[in-house]
Amino acid sequence: MSTHTYKKFEEADSGILPDKMTIYQDCLNAFNESPVNAKRCRLLISRLLQLLAQGQTFPRTEATALFFAISKLFQHPNDSLRQAVYLAIKELSAVSDDVLMATSSIMKDVQNGSDMIKPNAIRSLTRVLDESTAFSAERLFKSAVVSKHPSISSAALVSSYHLLPVAESTVKRYANETQEAVSDLKTYPYQSGTSEHYPNSTYIAQYHALGLLYLLRKHDKVALMKLVQQFSAGNLLKNQLAQVQLVKLVGSLLQKDPQLVTQFTPLLLSWLSNKYESVQLEDAKLITSLPDRFVSPEIFASAVQTLQGLLTVPRVTTRFAAVRVLNRISMVAPEKIVVCNPELESLINDSNRNVSTYAITSLLKTGTSNNIASLIKTITNFIHEISDDFKIIIIDAVRTMALKFPEEWKSILNFLINVLKQGEGGFEFKNSIVEALFDLVQFVPQSRELAFENLCDFIEDCEYNEILVRILHILGKEGPSMKIPSLYVRHIYNRVVLENSIVRSAAVVALSKFALVKNDPTLVESIEILLRRISNDADDEVRDRATISLEFIESIKSKEGASSSAAEDLLQSKYSYDLVSLESKLSQYMSAKQESFKAPFDSSSVHRYTEDERKAIDLKRKQEQLFSALPSAGKSKRAASSSQDAEKRNGSYAGPASNEVDQDLQSTKFVEELESIEELKSLGPIINTSKEVPLTETEAEFVVSGVKHLFKNHVVLQFHITNTLTDVALDNVSVGCTMEQEDSTALQETSTIPVDRIMPSETFACYVVYEKSEEVVTEGFLNTLYFTTRELDATTHEPFAGDEGFQDEYEIDSLFLTAGDYIKGSFVGNFSACFDELPHSEVAVYNIKENISLQEVVDKLVVNTSCLTLDNTQFAPTDSNSHTLKLFGKSVLNGARVALVVRMIKSSKGIALKGEIRSDDANLCNDVVDGLI
Amino acid sequence: MAELSLYSVEAVLLLDNEGNRIYTKYYHSPHEKSDSHITKRAIDGMSSSSKQQTEYESRLFKKTHKQNSEILIFEDCLVLYKEYVDVSLYLVGSIDENELVLQQAFSAIKDSLELILATGIDKKNIIEHFDMVALAIDESIDDGIILETDPATIASRVTKPPSKDAPINIELSEKGLLSAWGFAKSKLAERLQQGL
Structure with a gap:
């Protein structure tokens, strides 16, 4: 190498890297040189590493060439060069051939x-x-x-x-x-002095x-127990990380078998006062995430105490970690961490905004109706100092609180309006406030008047079109039913005069809805006048909407007396489509061949929700958000759902129902599946589909789960069968069902649809169809899986040609058709009033001897009745022995309402339940009582 | 609680004061398909394409620049970071990991860099001693597993570049050997070329 090139090399040291190909060529040349120049080679490797660390990649052939060139450097004995060589090998081995x-x-x-x-x-x-x-x-x-x-x-x-x-x-x-x-x-x-460190x-x-x-050893529980015993003794483990790892190991043991808690209690307690904070933290995390009934209140309290101590540590990371755990506890059992409130309050002004946000959201959860007002005051002072991201998190926490304490709507509403009207904040922030207000309006009817009044004020000077349009929509939807509708008309009309065409057209639609107000003919007339004036608007969309609205109003007027005309439906619709199934139906329609366009799209096959159903779904989803309202800044949907899952896994309580959206998707999927089967086409549309119930252990050789579909005159039991064996195929798989009441005539088995073959790790569904009368029929089914096993040739994965196979059968759990399958959860604003007005009533008393928690009973009741929990009663308090659960639903057959009030008391003898059921339908009432638990 | 695993670090990043890359390393286990271990892997899709990585980095940088909060949850990962004058050091860990364990790993890298780069952590210094920085990070974290947490130990394991060019005397005394080696080497290279 000449001095000249060497010089150039040194100069490049100061700044920007030479380009990729130069380095590549230099490397190849230098590494193949003999003798090896160690200094230069290390410098070149350094360059190469820098390239790779900045995300540059080499095509496979070049990477391989480099890899071989580098491996030539093994002839040089210098350690310093060798270390760099290894680093390069590590980096390149993933992208090279023949490593x-x-x-x-x-x-x-x-x-x-x-x-x-x-x-x-x-x-x-x-x-x-x-x-x-x-x-x-x-x-x-x-x-x-x-x-x-x-x-x-x-x-x-x-x-x-x-x-x-x-x-x-x-x-x-x-x-x-x-x-x-x-x-x-x-x-x-x-x-001896090889390094200065x-x-x-x-x-x-x-x-x-x-x-x-x-x-x-992870599959060997005994060996793991032995490990824990061996390494927890004395202070054998010196390393901090190793100790944390041991805590985690115990955690994974307890997760599989919570019964072991008592055995590990002394150990868990000793870790709480470990000299390392990380061990304390991991232990507290573990204790607080164990299922409730296995952890004594004392040990839980000491875990909280440890966390409380960690809150006041000067290191940010420790505080962050501790407050994060507390925040998680606050979602499920806020009363357990009330002791930490003073520390949490002092963290509100923490320099790390993540910490303060966690602290506030935890405080909002631990808040009782007594201190909410003061808490809101603290937040009002605080919220102006933080960035929009954190503001949104706090608004979300306030929003969930509004659902939890409907009676506190006034202070919450004032807070929201206050922050809304403060000029600062971007679109997302304002939007989240408006969302929160919408929730309040929807689920706390008392707040409407004040909320609308302020929203009207807000739209006078709102700069975001999207928000304006949404507010106009809700004013149009709810305004006509308010006491003084004319008040809103003025505000809406102002928008028509002052705003751009997008807002104007939204305002026109909102205005037209006021024409339906029945008891105020002068208002209707003035709306007509306004709309006529608008139909000369400069923008064609606005004009069109005004003209159409006028047309509708005319047609309603001309048909005086006809209660529900099509025009009325179009102006103020009573239901909305299930968007997911609507989308899939439409895309199916579009993708079909040309001739299908001759027939118009049949919208009646799409599931429709009435206003109440939609609200029920919304409320349920929002109640579930109580768990997942993590101040995670990630906005991606995937992040949200996975963190929700994570929290659920970590939390001691898993909600009774999975995400309602998934549920919708699921049922849409079932509908499609069933429609594709010839035999089932004749049954008509599905009325209701139950949740999937596992009928075997998940570790079993054949994993089976069952779903019940209700049709008008039929019941279809769908069994999903998964073959978990690796070397056996199942042929002619069917499920035999026998009814528990064998002499019952209400159900007649009409057909079964078997599966021809299930290969390893495949899942197929087979069906059993029953004919049933139109009313509610409840029944238990004893199920047996029938199949022929055929061994598979390991090489071809085909059954051996001569193998006849063994006929075999396999008992699976029973599937119950209960009254709950005929009910869909529904929302009602005023539960007690509705409860009182229902004509038929039944009372049932149960005693549960098993040792289970109130929460588990609640979950079971919710699943059995498939009703919606109202008035925030879905969470049993963990500090008291009694609970009252309120449930509401509607029959899928005739729309009859069902309301339940279940009181439960836990004592040493078990749990006593008293359920009072009221309904429009006496039969349904009976059936629900029978199938309560 | 997540499956017990030693894979606790997702990535180590060094970005400059404009959010551009100086050093970035996204970890995945060498012998496992990336989707099978630690199921969450919010970072997973990202570790595959460098475009997504840079997007992630710029989002992260925007979120943390001049915020001085040391630790946060970002897109389903725990992130510890420290801003220096013109560089920022990030450690991205899995969300279920013990925060203080990650803190240990983070301080190990941070402090060992401070030991190695005697004149302070800044962009110029890092680029000049890039090999040592890369070695130090490699000695702290091995494909997602925390390898060592003592800064002095890490620093002692990082070699300095050779101070002078290779001593020539070896070459002279082993000339015969070397030429033999050279011959063997060329033969080997030929074989390999054919094999490729």
Whole structure:
């Protein structure tokens, strides 16, 4: 290399990298040179790493060329160069071919290299090994694991961990050595001035060894218990991370078998006062996420106490972690963390806004109706100092609180209006406030007047079209039913005069709805005058809408007396479509062949919701948000749903129903499935579809779940069967159902639809069809799975030609057709009034002997009756022994209303239930009582 | 509680004061299909394409720049960060991980960089000593597993670049050997080329 080029090289050091190809060429040249220039090569590798770390990629052939060039540098003995070489190998091995070629050079280093590069060599080794070659490194790994040098041992353990998925049997062979590595405390040998930094062993190999051991033994509960026993004794585990890992290990044991809690209680308690905060935190996380009934209140309280202590620590991360756990608890059991309120309040002004936001949302949850007003005051002062993101989170928390304490609507409304009218804040923020107000209006009818009044004020100077349009829509929807509709007409008409065409057209639609007000003919007349004036508008959309509205109003007038005309429907619709199924139906229609366009789209096949049903679904979804209202800033839908799942898993309580949207999707899917089956086409439209019920353990050889579909004169039982065996196919699979009341004539089995073949890990559905009378029929079905097993040829995955197979049967759980299957949850604004006016009533008393919590009873009731819980009664209080549950629903057959009030008291003898059921339909009333629990 | 796993770090990033990349490393286990371990993996789709990565980084940077909050939850991951004059160091961890464990890993990287880059952490210094920075991060976290948390240990394991060019005397005494090696090498290269 000439001095000239070398010079150029040095200069480039100062700033921007030379381009990719230059580096590539330089690398190839320099690495192939002989003798190797160590300094230059390391510099080039550094460049290369920089390129890769900035996301540049090389095509596979070039990467491979580089990889080989680099492996030539093994001839140079310099440790410093070698370390860089290993780093480059690690980076390139993922994108190069034939990485196995480097194996022998690396292995040589693992055996004979200096202590400095041995760990790097070991860690690179895993990258070049694969399934077929892993075994050859067993001896090397084994001796490295037992090495006295901590870094070498750690490197070997971590590398084995990486290798485990492809070489479990190899790694298992040195499980004993791994176990020793946990208890073996290794320190660094004395180094004589090779580096200016003195290594200080943290015994982190314990952490790696423990992690690896867990994976090796994770299916063996006894072995894991033994591990915990062995390593929790004394202070064998020096490493902080290893201790945290042990807590997690206990956590995973308890998750599988919560009964073990009592056994581990002393251990859990001792960890709470561990000298490491991380251990305290992990332990508190674990305790507070265990199912309620297994954790004594004392230990829970001490966990909360530990968290409380962590709140006042100067380190932000600790505070953040602690307040995050508390926030999670506040979603399910706010009363348990009330003790932390003083600390939480002092965190409101924390410098980390995440911490303060968590603190506030927790406080909002722990708030009782007594201190809400003062809390709102604190927030009002605070909210102007933070960024929009956090404001939105807080508004959301306030919004859920509004649903929880409907009686506090006044202070909440004032707060919302206050922040709404403060000029600052972007679109998203304002939109979330308006959302919150809409919720309030929808579910707390008392607040309407004041809320609308202020919304009217707000639209006078709102700069966002989208929000304006939404407000106009809700004014149009709800305004006509208010006391003084004319008040809103003025505000809406102002928009027509002052705003742009988008807002104007929305205002026209809103105005037209006021023409339906029955008892005020002068108002109707003036609306007509206004609309006539608008029909000369400059914008054609506005003109069109005004003209159409006028036309509708005319036609309603001319048909004086006719109660519900089509025009009226169009002006103020009483129902909305199920958008998901509407979309799929429409796309089906569009994708069909040309001739189908001859027939108009049949909208009657799309499921429609009435106003009440829509509200019921909304409320249910919002109640569930109480759990998932995480101040997670991520807005992606995927993030939201996964965090919700995570919280549910972590929380001690899983809601009774999954997301309603999913439910809708699910039923739409079923409808499509059923329609595609010839035999079922004649049954007519589905009236109701139940939730999927598991009928076997999820670990069983055949996993079966059942769904009940109601038709007008039929019931269809759908069984989903999954074959979890790997080498057996199931032929002629069917389900035989026998009714519990064998002499019953209400149901007649008409047909079964079997499945021809289920291959391993496939799922198919088979059906059993019953004819039934039109009224409510309840029945239990005893089910047996019938099938023929045929073994599969491992090579072709086809059954052996001559194999006749074995006829076999398999008992699965019973499926019950209950009164709940005839009911759909519904919303009613004033529950008690509605309850009182229903004519038929039944009372039932139950005693439950099993030791289960009130919450579980509530969940069961909600599932059994498929009603909607109202007045925020879906959560049983954890600090009291009694609870009153309010449920409301409607029959899917005739729309009869059903209202339930269930009082329950928990005592040492079990749970006593008293359910009072009222309904429009006496028969339904009886059936519900019978099927309550 | 998530499945017990040592894979706790999703990514380590060094961005400059405009949110551009200096060092970025998204971790995934070398031998597992990325979707099978740790199910959540919000970052997962991202680790595949560099365009998504840079988008993620700029969102993250926007969110954290001049906020000084040290830790936050960002798009379903825990993020610890520290802003220096013209660089920011980020550690992205899985959301179920113990915050304080991640804090340990984060401080390990941060403090070891401080030890290595004696004149302070800034963009110029990092680029000049890029090999050492990369080595230090590699010694702290190995494909998502926290490897070491003691800054001095990490720093001691990072070698400096060779101070002078390779000593020439070795070359002279082993000339015969070297030429033999050279021959073998060219033969090997030929074979490989054929194999490719």
